[in-house]
Amino acid sequence: MSVQSHIEALTAKHAALEQELHLETRRPAPNDSVVADIKRRKLEIKDEINRITH
Template identity: 60%
Template sequence: MSSVDHIEALKAKHASLEQAINQEVKRPHPDDDVVCSLKKRKLQIKDEINRLSSPTSH
């Protein structure tokens, strides 16, 4: 898998996590632990995307 493909896969996962966060928040009684966990994973993916996209990583 090329780095571009890997970044695109990470972006798709990032969007999926955003959707999961939105669904959880809209529930009548959202689970704060689940929301926190999803947001943490989303941030990790964003950091990895930024790391892979930086000019120094090539």
């Protein structure tokens, strides 16, 4: 897997998590632990993208 394709895959995962977070926070009673987990995973992906690109 090339670096560019790896970054694209991570970006796609980040976008999917953003959508999942959006859906969870729009629920009548969002689960705080689920929201926190999604945010943590998004941050891990963002950090990995930053490590690769810098």
